[in-house]
Amino acid sequence: MFESFVEGLFVVLQWQPFLIMLMGIALGFWVGLLPGLGGSTTLALMLPFIYKMTPVEAFAFLLGMHSVVSTTGDITSVLFGVPGEGTTAATILDGHAMAKKGEAGRALGAALMSSLVGALVGAFALALAIPVVRPLVLTFGAPELFMLAVVGIAFISSLSGQGGRALLRGFLAGLVGLVFAMVGQDPQAGVQRFTFGQLYLWGGLDLVPVLVGLFAIPEIVDLAVRGTSIAGELPQGNLGKGAWEGVKDTFRHFWLTIRCSLVGTFIGIMPGLGGGVAQWIAYGHAVQAARDLKEREGFGKGDVRGVLGPGAANNSKEGGALIPTIAFGVPGSSAMAILLGAFFLQGITPGPDMLDKHLTLTFSMVWTMVIANVVTVAVSFFFLNQLAKLTLVRGAVLIPFILFLAFIGSYTSNNHLGDLVVFLACGSLGYVMIRCGWPRAPLVLGFVLGKIAENNFYISTIRYGSSWLLRPVVLILVLLTLAVIVYPLIRMRNRDATPEKAA
Amino acid sequence: MNRVLSLRFLFALAVALVGAYALYASLEWPFRTALFPRLIGIPLLALSLLEMLLSLVSAEKEREGHAVDFEMTTDVAPPLARRRTLAILSWIVGFLAFILVFGFPIAVPLFVFLYLKLVGKEGWVLTLSLTLVSWLTMEGLFNRLLHLPFPEGWIFALWS
Numbered sequence: 001m002f003e004s005f006v007e008g009l010f011v012v013l014q015w016q017p018f019l020i021m022l023m024g025i026a027l028g029f030w031v032g033l034l035p036g037l038g039g040s041t042t043l044a045l046m047l048p049f050i051y052k053m054t055p056v057e058a059f060a061f062l063l064g065m066h067s068v069v070s071t072t073g074d075i076t077s078v079l080f081g082v083p084g085e086g087t088t089a090a091t092i093l094d095g096h097a098m099a100k101k102g103e104a105g106r107a108l109g110a111a112l113m114s115s116l117v118g119a120l121v122g123a124f125a126l127a128l129a130i131p132v133v134r135p136l137v138l139t140f141g142a143p144e145l146f147m148l149a150v151v152g153i154a155f156i157s158s159l160s161g162q163g164g165r166a167l168l169r170g171f172l173a174g175l176v177g178l179v180f181a182m183v184g185q186d187p188q189a190g191v192q193r194f195t196f197g198q199l200y201l202w203g204g205l206d207l208v209p210v211l212v213g214l215f216a217i218p219e220i221v222d223l224a225v226r227g228t229s230i231a232g233e234l235p236q237g238n239l240g241k242g243a244w245e246g247v248k249d250t251f252r253h254f255w256l257t258i259r260c261s262l263v264g265t266f267i268g269i270m271p272g273l274g275g276g277v278a279q280w281i282a283y284g285h286a287v288q289a290a291r292d293l294k295e296r297e298g299f300g301k302g303d304v305r306g307v308l309g310p311g312a313a314n315n316s317k318e319g320g321a322l323i324p325t326i327a328f329g330v331p332g333s334s335a336m337a338i339l340l341g342a343f344f345l346q347g348i349t350p351g352p353d354m355l356d357k358h359l360t361l362t363f364s365m366v367w368t369m370v371i372a373n374v375v376t377v378a379v380s381f382f383f384l385n386q387l388a389k390l391t392l393v394r395g396a397v398l399i400p401f402i403l404f405l406a407f408i409g410s411y412t413s414n415n416h417l418g419d420l421v422v423f424l425a426c427g428s429l430g431y432v433m434i435r436c437g438w439p440r441a442p443l444v445l446g447f448v449l450g451k452i453a454e455n456n457f458y459i460s461t462i463r464y465g466s467s468w469l470l471r472p473v474v475l476i477l478v479l480l481t482l483a484v485i486v487y488p489l490i491r492m493r494n495r496d497a498t499p500e501k502a503a
Numbered sequence: 504m505n506r507v508l509s510l511r512f513l514f515a516l517a518v519a520l521v522g523a524y525a526l527y528a529s530l531e532w533p534f535r536t537a538l539f540p541r542l543i544g545i546p547l548l549a550l551s552l553l554e555m556l557l558s559l560v561s562a563e564k565e566r567e568g569h570a571v572d573f574e575m576t577t578d579v580a581p582p583l584a585r586r587r588t589l590a591i592l593s594w595i596v597g598f599l600a601f602i603l604v605f606g607f608p609i610a611v612p613l614f615v616f617l618y619l620k621l622v623g624k625e626g627w628v629l630t631l632s633l634t635l636v637s638w639l640t641m642e643g644l645f646n647r648l649l650h651l652p653f654p655e656g657w658i659f660a661l662w663s
Contacts, residue, residue, distance in 0.1 A: 171550060172554060175550070178543045408641075417654060
């Protein structure tokens with residue numbers, strides 16, 4: 001096994017696969033930066049190009065491209081408050097808030113370094129987990145996956161603000177997200193739900209215009225209202241210096257970064273959950289790491305831990321998602337489903353053969369993920385200071401370009417003008433939510449998890465009746481959900497009671 | 504009366520209506536289609552009614568209700584902030600109108616030019632340079648390289 005591990009590295013470092021990987025990285029770099037152009041779409045577009053490549057070259061190209069998309073997507077999220085990728089939206093909450101405080105360099109440094117750590121953890125998990133992951137995946141049937149979705153929404157809702165009122169709004173936002181996910185043809189009977197006779201809505205709402213609208217419009221409005229640059233009236237000297245500070249932040253909060261990487265890996269392993277979920281759960285975990293309520297209030301306003309968590313998770317989930325894809329041919333995400341197509345195009349069947357006959361190829365994938373991220377982060381660091389300076393450009397100059405990217409990003413998800421209407425509608429919703437103090441994170445998580453939750457809830461009910469509620473893992477997850485809801489309330493109550501006692 | 508007309512109350516009311524509509528619509532669906540909407544619609548309606556009630560009867564505690572999310576700036580005087588908000592929202596809707604009327608390839612440089620000149624009050628050199636950049640990105644990257652299928656603007660559809 002160790003021989004294959006080393007051989008996998010040397011295979012990737014041969015000049016031809018290495019050059020092809022660099023081409024993939026360059027492509028992924030730009031795809032990540034541009035909002036709306038998703039990693040999955042680009043993977044699909046690039047599939048025809050791998051026909052004449054060897055398996056090592058093909059996966060060096062595809063994985064090299066795919067594994068850096070989230071890394072550079074963070075850059076757009078931090079600088080402009082527009083998600084570069086659907087999987088990098090959570091980075092906006094604190095990353096863009098840091099940019100507004102003149103700490104763009106630090107936020108970018110933290111995002112890139114945590115992405116690298118996340119990618120390494122994901123790749124390491126992939127290398128270690130293939131022989132032992134089977135029991136874990138088999139433990140999670142439909143009831144457990146449904147409950148996992150419930151825990152996720154409860155978790156992010158409870159961490160979205162202070163006190164009972166914020167908890168209420170967090171849950172409401174999560175439920176609204178679940179309603180959004182119901183739009184379109186229902187997966188069980190094919191009945192149209194909430195489509196209002198519009199053909200465009202038959203396929204449901206697309207994640208990209210929803211995300212871009214929810215996050216970009218409120219930021220653009222705020223930038224226009226302030227009438228300054230993104231970083232406001234701050235002295236120019238601080239911007240670039242922060243990049244190294246962001247790197248140090250990653251190591252200052254190293255265990256948080258590692259934990260969030262593991263969260264990402266675990267969610268990546270679970271079929272169907274994907275990166276859209278991993279980043280928000282990791283964000284929730286980062287918020288949970290706050291020592292007290294005052295510290296928690298800093299989240300959403302520029303706490304670097306809010307960048308480290310999602311930054312690490314959205315990269316580590318790639319390694320996790322590859323585990324069931326390689327080991328069982330069960331894709332962990334839509335991107336992995338496309339990658340599965342690449343396996344078949346190359347005449348390789350995922351499964352036990354990948355741990356035996358094709359072990360070197362499997363390890364070459366691990367090394368591709370590692371090398372691609374190291375190269376991307378190293379290259380990005382050369383440009384960080386210049387990129388950070390974009391936050392000093394006057395708002396009036398930036399706004400038309402941010403709007404251009406937001407509109408085109410939304411449109412490219414389906415190449416339909418309806419996407420622009422969804423983008424504007426979700427933008428208005430995001431703006432009103434901000435004005436009313438409703439958190440947007442639970443809405444996004446509810447939306448991302450909605451279809452998974454519905455399918456698994458339906459399968460659980462039809463297959464097991466109500467007895468699925470008594471399955472051991474489900475019971476543990478129910479208790480976890482209750483704890484997640486009740487614990488912040490108890491903590492709030494204790495906090496309120498303490499000054500009275502003192503008085 | 505002020506609380507009834509407050510944005511928070513009205514937003515909670517809108518969400519309650521969404522919940523009520525989800526439940527109402529589910530009445531006509533077969534069981535397996537209606538199962539999940541009902542599971543979600545009932546708590547959505549109940550919790551949004553509670554939020555409406557709370558918006559009416561109780562003022563929020565100082566530290567309660569703050570979302571872990573960014574907050575709009577408070578450094579600008581409210582009348583000016585309102586004026587600027589309305590202006591930018593009009594520009595955003597205007598951009599959509601440009602796209603519908605002229606199509607993406609013309610709407611993008613036109614919007615960039617008008618925004619830079621009218622709102623940014625930028626000089627001609629910068630305005631024309633950035634307009635050119637936007638046109639090159641639109642035409643070169645999205646149209647020629649990526650071959651994105653941009654629909655024709657209404658105005659051209661009318662002519663042809």
